[in-house]
Amino acid sequence: MSTPPSAPRRATITDVAREAGTGKTSISRYLNGEMSVMSPELRARIEAAIARLNYQPNQMARGLKRGRNRLIGMLLADLTNPYTVEVLQGVEAACHALGLMPLICHAANEVEMERRYLQLLTTYRVEGVIVNALGVSEETLRPVGGSGIPAVLVDRQVDGLIADMVGLDNRAAAELGVRHLMDQGFDDIWFVVQPFAQVSSRQLRHTAFLDAIGRYGGALRVERDSHGERANPGPRGAARGHTLVLDLADAGETARSLAELDRAIDSAAADSGSSPPAHRRIALFAANAPVALCVALHLKSRYGADWQTRAALVSIDDPDWAELTGITTIRQPTYEIGYRAVEFLHERIEGVQATARDCLLPGELIVRASTSR
Amino acid sequence: MSTPPSAPRRATITDVAREAGTGKTSISRYLNGEMSVMSPELRARIEAAIARLNYQPNQMARGLKRGRNRLIGMLLADLTNPYTVEVLQGVEAACHALGLMPLICHAANEVEMERRYLQLLTTYRVEGVIVNALGVSEETLRPVGGSGIPAVLVDRQVDGLIADMVGLDNRAAAELGVRHLMDQGFDDIWFVVQPFAQVSSRQLRHTAFLDAIGRYGGALRVERDSHGERANPGPRGAARGHTLVLDLADAGETARSLAELDRAIDSAAADSGSSPPAHRRIALFAANAPVALCVALHLKSRYGADWQTRAALVSIDDPDWAELTGITTIRQPTYEIGYRAVEFLHERIEGVQATARDCLLPGELIVRASTSR
DNA sequence: CTGTTAGCGCATTCAA
C-alpha cells in the first residue's frame, strides 16, 4: 500500500548537507551563527538548501546534544485568578526576550496535579522552574531549588525551599489599605483572607494588617477566626481590626464565615447612628481578588444591589470587575513580577550563585467609590 | 577548580543498567511496561536501581528516538478572556487523560506572536496543534492543517485552513438570546460585536442575530456599523435589530461607537412612555465578554450605578462578574470545548483520516435581573 | 527471557 502524502518526513540536517553538497558540520555551524569563518559561497549554498527544503532544526535533538533545551517550567496554582494571567504576561515577555520557552503547567488548585506536573517538568529536563505553588510543603517540591534545578518563587515562599522570590511588598500593601480606610474614617475593619497556614503571602498580609491596625489605629484587641468574640470599642479615633477566614474550597465553612460577617454588618448598622449614612458601614479588606469576589457576591445576594451602603470593600488585586463595581483596590505590579521572576531564573541558569534573593515590588492604591463616603 | 555540587548529573539509563547489573534494553523494557516477559528477579533489581538513583527517563531522548514526543501545541489568542482560561481547563484535563503534554502559547492578540509561536512549536516537533487563532488568514498557519501537522480549531475557523473545529453553536446561541429578549418585551435590540471580518465566530453570531430578528421579530431594517441611520419602528410586537461594531483595539473607534450607543439609549428614553419604567429600555446583546465589559463600564460611567435601568445587557460568555452585576448571559460549554478539541486532535495524531469535522456545542441561557424587568 | 547493535538529529572534538 502506498503511504498517503500525510507525513512528508521533515528535513534533517543530513538532508540539508546533501542538498548543499557539504558536510553536516557546516550546516550546524551555520545554524549556530558561526558565520565568521565560512566562505560566503558555502554560506549561500547552505542558505539556499535550507530554504529549498524548508528546513527547521529539531530543538529536541539540539537540546539532547548540548544538554540545555531552553525550556523552563512555569507552575501555576490557579489560572482562574486574574493575578496569575497577568503575571504570565510578564513571564512570556521575558522568556521571549531571553530566548526561553515556558512550559505552562496549571495545577488548578490540586496538590496532586502540582506534584505530577513538577515531575513531568523534570522529565522534560527543563532548565529551571518558576513556581507559584499551592500551599504545600517542600515535600512535593523536592526536585527543585537548592540542590535540584534552579527555581524562583512567585508571590509566596515554600517552607524549606530556599530560592529567589519575587512578589508584592505585602507589608506595604496592607499598610496602604489600612491607612486609606482609616483616613476615610472607618473604625471597624475586617480583614478577609483564605486559610493562610500554608501560604506565606496570606500570612504576611494578615500580620501586616494587624501591625498597621496596631500602629495607626491603636487597636485594643483583635479576634481571630470565628471564635465569636467581639473586640471592645477602641478609644475615639482608634480602629478595631478583625480577621475573617474564608475557606473558598469548603462551601460549608464559607457559609459559616459569611454568616459571621453578616452579624458584624448588622450590629454595626444597629449601633447608634453617629455617622451620616443611614447605617454605619464597616470596612472589608479582602486579601485577594477571589476572596473579594466571594464576599461581594454574598453581600449582593443578601443586601441587594446597593450592598455597598452596608460595607466598604477594598481588595488586594485589581480584577476587571473592580472598576465596574467601584471597589477600591491595591493593584499588584503583576507584569513586572513575572518579568523579574524570569530574569532571576535566567541568572540562576547561567550559574549565578548569590544567596537567595527577595524582590518585593510595591502595590498601587486605586481609590474608588466604595471607600469614598 | 572543583565543580560545586550544584549539578549532580542526572542518572541516565546506562547508569541504571550498570547499577542493576544488566543491559540498557531491559531497563528500557521496564520503563515501557513490557513486564510480561521479564523475570521477577530482574524486575526487582531494576526497580531498586531506579529508586536508588532516583532515575527519571529523559523525555527528549525518548521523543527523539521514537519520533513522537507527546507534546501538542495550544495556541491561544487571548488569555485575558475568561473563555480562554476555561477552555484551557478542558484541554489540560484531556491531555492528562491521554498522556499528552500541552505547550501553551499565548499570542496576546499579536499576529506577530502567533507566527513566532507557531514556528517555535514546529521546531519542538509537537505532534499536533490546537488553534484558537487571531483573525489572520492561513498564511501564517501554513505549517499546520491539511498537509502539515494535525490541527484542530477552537471557536473559529481560519480561511483556507481545513481542519476539525469545535466551538459554540453560535446560531442557536444567538437565537436563544434574541428569543429571550423578545419574550421579555424588548423591541429594540443592539448587537454589539468586535470587528468581525476576520473572525468566523463573530460573523456567525452576527448573521444568526440578524436571522433571528428577522424570523421572530419581523424586523424592517437593520443598520450596519455607524452609518447613523435609524431603523423604522416595526409593527406592534416586532423588534428592530441593530449592529454596533466595537473595535476594542482602537480607543478612538470605540469612543465613537459608544457615543452612537448613547444616542440610541437617550432617544429610546425620550420616546413616549408606553412602558412602565421611567425610561424605555433598549436591549444590548454583546457578542462576547470583553465587549460586554467595555459596554458595561461605559454605561456605568455615563449613567451611574443604575445604568441597567437604561439598558438591558445580555452577553455570550459568562464571566465571573456577570453574577455580581446581574447581567443575563449565554454560557459556553467551555470545558467540554477544550476537552473535545484534544480528543479530536488525538484521533488525528493516531492517524484517523476522516474529512474535517465540526463539533458545535450548545450554550446555556442564564437569566439574571438585567433582562427580567 | 536477556543483551548487543545501530541509529534518532544534532553539536563538537579533532584532523585535514
Place this chain on the structure above:
DNA sequence: TTGAATGCGCTAACAG
C-alpha cells in the same frame, strides 16, 4: 576554511 567521526539518552531490531 571544512569535514569525518563520536556520542547525548534512549528505543528497536536482531540475535543469543
